Amino acid sequence: MRTPFFSSSKSSSPSSHNSSSSSTSRHNFCDNFCESLMEETIENAESIIKKWDLDASSTSTSTFYNRVANLFRDNPLEAKNLLNAVNDLQHAMQFVIKDSSNSKLLVKAHNLMQIAIKRLQKEFYTILSGSRYFLDPETISSRSSKSFEDEVHEDNNDIQTKVSEVVLDDLKSIADCMIKAGYGKECVKIYKFNRKSVINETLYYLGIEKLSSSEIRKMDWELLEIKIKNWLSSVKIAVITLLHSERILCDYVFSASDNIRKTCFSEIAKDGALILFTFPEMVTKYKKLSLEKMFRVLDLYDAVCDLWVELEMILDLESTAIVKSQAMTSLVKLGDVARAMLLEFEMAVQKDSSKAVPGGGIHPLTRYVMNYLVFLSDYSGAISKVIVESPMLLKMLPESCNLSPTSSDGNGDSPSSAVFVRLAWLVLVLLCKLDGKAQLYKDVGLSYLFLANNLNYVVLKVRDSNLKLLLGSDWILKHEMKVKEYMSKYERMGWDKVVTSMPENLTNEISSIKAKDCFNKFNLSFEEVYRKQSSWVIPDPKLRDHIKISLSSKIVPIYRVLYEMYQGELVRNGTGMESIVRFAPDDLQNYFSDLFHGASISDSSMGWSGSSSPSVWTSTSTSSSSSQGR
Template sequence: MPRKGMRTLIFKSPSPSPSNSPSRSATQPSSPRRSFSDSLMEENIEIAQTLITQWDSDSSSYTNISSLFHDDRQEARLYLKSVKDLQSAMQHFLSSQDSSAEKLIIAQNLMQSAMKRLEKEFYQILSASREYLDAETVSSRSSKASARSSVSDLESESEDESRATTESVSAEEQISTIAMSDLKSIADCMISSGYGKECVRIYKILRKSIVDEGLYLLGVEKLSLSQVQKMDWQVLETKIKNWLSAVKVAVKTLFYGERLLCEQVFAASDSIAESCFNEISKEAAMTLFGFPELVGKCKKLSPEKMFRILDLYQAVSDLWPEIESIFSFESTSAVRSLAVNSLIKLGEAVRTMLMDFESAIQKDSSKTPVPAGGVHPLTRYVMNYISFLADYSEILGDIVVDWPLTISTPLPEAYFGCYDAEESPISIRLAWLVLVLLCKLDGKAELYKDVALSYLFLANNLQYVVVKVRGSNLKDLLGEYWVEKHESKVKQYATNYERMGWSKVFASLPEDPTAQISSDQAKSYFKRFNAAFEEAYKKQTSWVVPDQKLRDELKVSVAKKLVPVYREFYEKHRVGMRRECGEDSLVRYAPENLDNYLSDLLYGAASGGSVSSFSSSSSSSSHSHGRQGR
């Protein structure tokens, strides 16, 4: 049988019998044919209607105060699924040629009710989980595991996996994980349903208040330039210290955690995540990074304030990679610009203070010699200051890299170690400051009437400089060559002191102490030696060398040149003098005791005394001559 005939038989309607009722088409219009999809979508609406109506905030007092996501997580998952199915049904009927306006109206009303409920749930989770959505917990959690993409992920997780996950994190992180997952699921649902604005509005309001409060609790406040300018330095320094302790927490925890939270909650839309983070964090970040810029703009920042400015610069510089990453959005470019501008202003302030510091050294006009030829207060101040600067060498290197040192004459090679201007601008800059100090000290040495004391002053001060360099980061910056050259200069000053301070004593003895001379000549030599030694001793017991190593070296050097020569002369001629050692004797000092007298030297006036006061207490024997009480 032909196929066409078979189809005719199969699909042909039977002829009505005379006893049957009249044809349906003759009495009423035929209903539109319902497809399988129509039936499925209608069923979706019915299921959604049951669940959404049940949790309608206006339907009962219980649902008004309770939380869907807190009370029944299984039902929460079904609720989100029903909203998704409801949306599918609406799209189906909108695209259907035989769409039912009545069904669309029902679905639309249900959708509005569902969005109202989800909006409330979103607010409740954000509020209730506030302490568990803090930046520190979010930051910590993100380093261990990424957030689950939705609440439905919990359903697919096995019991054993869930238990393992629970045991591996703290209770706070568990609550944080669940809250973030619920927030993301609600946000995904509302955004896909076209109600993202309502969700975002709530999120921005609540989270901005949290970020603002976090910055306030860190002690960061919004200030104007006039307020900063008028502050006493003690007050401003306290605020700088507080800012330094706050900025790392603010960047690495507060803002970093907030960006992570935005990106995880609004993973469905990068633009929404950016918009939220911008509105939540931008104002607080501008307040945070506006402070160092204001400090950098302050007028009359004296050199003593340099190190706090460098601390601010270093803090921003060290955090720049995080700042650039966290505020990488185009909408937060103003934050990056402000951080960079803070560095610029702080760098300008540092340059100004360096120039002021150099000028202060050059303008020092003190005309009073330092008593006893000791270390000048200017030397102590400048070298302590420069050694502290060396601790910031990396930061200072960034600041002065485009600020070449300009002087009228080239500096001696000895002032640079193994560096040149291209390799280490900060080394050149610090070497120059030391040279400015040493030139100033040369002028101050001229204030002493005794030439030997002026050389001792230069030796003391240069020794202090060298010791400071060796004991700090300055050694690495200036180089071993620089140190060796200046140590050699100290020895040169010491030699000049010895020559000028002891030349009369050395000259009072004959060139050949063992030569045969008359008794009168011997007496003359002893008298000349006594007078010269007493004069040198009396002066130099009031002089001072604070550095023990240098002091010992000076006394040993004098002793080596003086005592052997005097001993030879003494042994050759003392017998002929016939009188014992004593105050009135021509032979007042035994060689063995010259070292005792020399040991009194260079401690300052407090420990000194005259030679005669010790001579009177000496023994009658030249071989046992010595000071009482030693």
């Protein structure tokens, strides 16, 4: 039997030598193949990149290509090749650097990358600066509401939208490429420089300027009001169109990096947005905000409130929180000023010491207060936010003022309830003040006529304005009844002497002597009352006609019976009719028709004696009353 041969464990078999040699060979082959592939990749990238070398000499073959001012516009295929070359070069560099950081291939690739990035920077700047028309806020904002697929199906004549789409995609392609290549900062620097200037220029053309508090305080009100009006007309455009479009543009161009798109937008928009929302706060520091200026404060308050949802959406980044904080500060300061001015208005009404007006007409204080409240009712949204008032205040006034408003929705804590209570309170302050002025008249009938005229004016102003929605139909009905009550008391106190001068019951005949006595009493009382009331006035035509009809119905029919029954008998007895019967029934109708027009009363002669002049509101109310007969 043959014995097999076993080699020593320390000796190598031929097969193990072959395996080791084969593995080394394969490894060397792989290295050589990859290096060869990288060389080829770099050479291919070089052939493309060198064509667009901005620093090439005049004798270089790339000179022709460098004459292309806008590569992405004039030759989009070459632009795409350049971007692909940069991406391939970046991948090659990443592979080479793993093997050797000192490789000549890496140095060559790095130099090529510098050439390519310089060209891309130039292209990025050229597109941004040369395409402002196609990157205008309105185009960008409208584009955000629809996808590119939607736009493809739109009218092909919409050239601006199409070009805008191409420009946006070119900018995004360059930004994506530079960020991946590690040159995001260089790209952002160009973008911020260009787009920040766009925001600043747009705000300038909108009339938004940076002003200091001292500049605001020293301004004449006329100039500041112009700036307020301009701000009010511009702020919506600035936020919804300008800032919104910049956010859309920034998010799209730098979608490759969340960090870059957030910080980039913040650095572009923050300064301009702060200037925009600092202005309302500075207005609150104006040297003298008199009562009539309150409506500009509320205009500013309303404008910021109306834009708050958009601000929350556009400025949802931590880096832009300072802008929202400034906007909120402005809201708080505007609200504080509005509350203070409303309190000042109330105190001015309470402190008014002007005299009662001749003829029992509408007091300038009534016109001033109601015109002020009518304007105020147009700001019910703002007022509901700035007013926090307790209904317990109503208990502080006398019960004779007869007003206890309740919320129309049954919720005493609702904004509408707060507005109701505050406005009802201010009206109540006015009515109580008028009640005091009515006591200045020596004639009780004139006092009631004054109260009727002024309360009727208040009711008409409420009914014909937004106050109707805020105070409600129950409030109006209640005070209409109060007007009727005042008029009834006026009739009784002013004309009772005339009514009682005639017999209560004419069914039973009376003697001629008694009839003569009745006519004498009627003549004296009617002449006295008529002469006294000829200067009294009822400005509202409807109220005036109503009281004329009412008085006529109470006096003329009875007088007509007396006249017809005893006129003939007095003539037969030889009594001089002219000395006894001075008025025919039809004459009385004519006399009544001439009543309550009064003498012409100038509002300007009845000055406001409070802390602020109501000249603006007086002129407004005068023209209004002239056109409406009240």
